[in-house]
């Protein structure tokens with residue numbers, strides 16, 4: 001489990017540290033520069049004994065200051081270092097200015113222009129133009145050099161670029177590469193396809209081989225375009241741990257004892273226990289101290305998964321299988337008469353009940369042992385489907401709404417929000433999200449011309465608040481938010497990249513995993529977080545060739561490996 005920070009949080013931590021008097025900004029900058037150099041030698045160990053040539057591109061702020069430190073440290077190791085400065089040296093902030101002057105005592109600094117930059121080749125390129133302070137798109141020579149480095153003229157620098165904190169131009173809150181205001185802003189001009197033209201971006205694809213950030217990763221490294229432009233992200237400790245204020249965490253507690261890669265979040269909750277006393281982390285991850293001997297199918301809940309009609313039953317079975325494999329005690333598929341035979345032919349451990357329409361569903365739900373209901377996968381969009389959704393929500397059960405159960409409310413989302421309750425989880429993909437929250441989707445998809453840009457994290461948190469329940473916004477950067485603002489990112493990027501997870505039915509299984517965990521008593525946020533995490537773990541363990549049916553079958557091995565949910 002790793003805490004993700006916004007740029008503002010990072011600045012606040014740094015300021016708190018400096019205000020304490022225990023560390024100076026200059027010391028932090030030195031540690032940051034050292035961290036970058038360490039990361040370079042970890043990535044290219046062969047350079048330790050073979051000094052190289054390097055271009056260091058320094059910007060007008062403290063990101064540039066880190067660059068001057070890196071330049072000095074590499075020069076001290078015998079490297080041939082060329083430093084370029086973008087901006088007015090007289091306006092450098094104090095610590096950056098100090099490092100600029102130290103460098104200038106024995107060396108030179110050249111003004112950054114594309115022409116000057118392209119004069120000579122270098123083995124390595126350090127991008128220290130902008131970091132957490134980026135507030136507008138790259139301009140002038142910064143834009144020219146960055147876009148040249150990212151291939152505008154056909155050269156590919158990406159294997160030799162080390163970005164300090166971020167590829168310059170990437171907004172670290174939203175993971176969006178900021179773009180110039182498009183010419184259409186305020187005066188819409190549509191192109192031939194009817195699309196509004198967009199502004200220029202210096203890069204849209206991998207920019208750096210390595211991005212070295214400090215203390216904690218930032219949201220922008222893990223959402224939206226961040227993962228595709230950062231290369232890989234290395235986090236270097238610069239001694240700020242004690243100033244990092246973790247909301248809800250008592251000083252001294254070890255919230256990161258259960259480190260799960262690239263996940264989490266805004267602040268942390270203290271560890272809590274569920275009723276069977278396994279430990280549940282902030283992240284919703286259950287780790288049993290020892291195997292539960294009291295487990296019983298009736299204490300692990302009974303999930304009801306609603307099936308679509310004849311010929312549309314597979315999605316519900318995938319969800320049901322997911323719920324059962326992840327540990328629900330019992331799972332029943334509720335199917336209309338026309339789909340009974342089809343389901344009966346393919347279900348064994350999962351039970352089957354006929355259920356036609358809202359009235360029969362109401363009767364079924366009088367059985368209080370059904371403690372969670374999942375509906376949406378393959379449900380269809382016929383007019384009577386809405387009645388099923390409303391019936392389930394009125395029954396006040398833990399509920400997972402996915403796919404058609406969400407699409408059903410396109411253009412009438414308010415009707416859904418009125419009946420949703422806090423024991424629900426919505427699991428939209430991008431299209432479904434836009435149907436329920438069109439204004440948020442529009443903000444998210446608008447050109448990002450200033451920082452911090454509106455992010456998937458912002459959109460999901462707003463959606464959860466509006467819906468009054470947990471929203472899990474799917475993608476390789478799945479964002480999960482609760483109405484109270486708690487938020488986590490489950491990243492399937494970098495070393496957790498599993499592109500084969502984008503396969504038909506994979507979302508149905510995810511809905512089933514959440515359902516199964518809620519049946520076992522996890523709260524909606526914990527269930528959504530844990531399910532999203534395990535979903536990616538299953539895909540990683542299985543590997544390419546995966547189809548949705550494989551995901552539930554991978555669960556036992558994943559749980560055994562992680563030693564959880566026993």
Ligand SMILES: NC(=O)C1=CN([C@@H]2O[C@H](COP(=O)(O)OP(=O)(O)OC[C@H]3O[C@@H](n4cnc5c(N)ncnc54)[C@H](O)[C@@H]3O)[C@@H](O)[C@H]2O)[C@@H](O)CC1
Pocket residue numbers: 010011013014028029032059060061062063064065066093129130131132133134135136137138139164165214238
């Ligand atoms: N926060 C921390 O704890 C630490 C920060 N350090 C470094 O300091 C960086 C942040 O420094 P700054 O806050 O000075 O910000 P930056 O160095 O990222 O940006 C400098 C300034 O440029 C201006 N600017 C923003 N976008 C621009 C654009 N497109 N064109 C021209 N000017 C633009 C802004 O006024 C901004 O403050 C971090 O990314 C990191 O590299 C490290 O030195 C050590 C510790």
Ligand SMILES: [K+]
Pocket residue numbers: 063127128129130131163164165166167168
């Ligand atoms: K940078």
